Amino acid sequence: MSSAPVYDLSQPLATLLREGTKQAHTDAETSQGARLLLGGQLPKDEYVRFLMMLWYVYE
Structure with a gap:
């Protein structure tokens, strides 16, 4: 099991x-x-599917 990444929150x-x-x-x-x-x-058909997925992101 890998540990969670450590972030420098001063950045x-x-x-x-x-x-x-x-x-x-x-x-x-x-x-x-x-x-x-x-x-x-x-x-x-794959391009249309891609555009449909983007619609949910940008709607």
């Missing part, structure tokens, strides 16, 4: 957010879906 919030989400962003940016989307090869 600015932007720094904490950047460092705390770095791995998640790397994983998303290098995913197969991202490669297909950016390469213009994502099937239309």
Whole structure:
């Protein structure tokens, strides 16, 4: 079992957010879906599904 990360709360919030989400962003940016989307090869139904998921985020 891994322990919870320790954060230096004297750092600015932007720094904490950047460092705390770095791995998640790397994983998303290098995913197969991202490669297909950016390469213009994502099937239309998958693109529609992606947009539907974003709707919940930005609604």
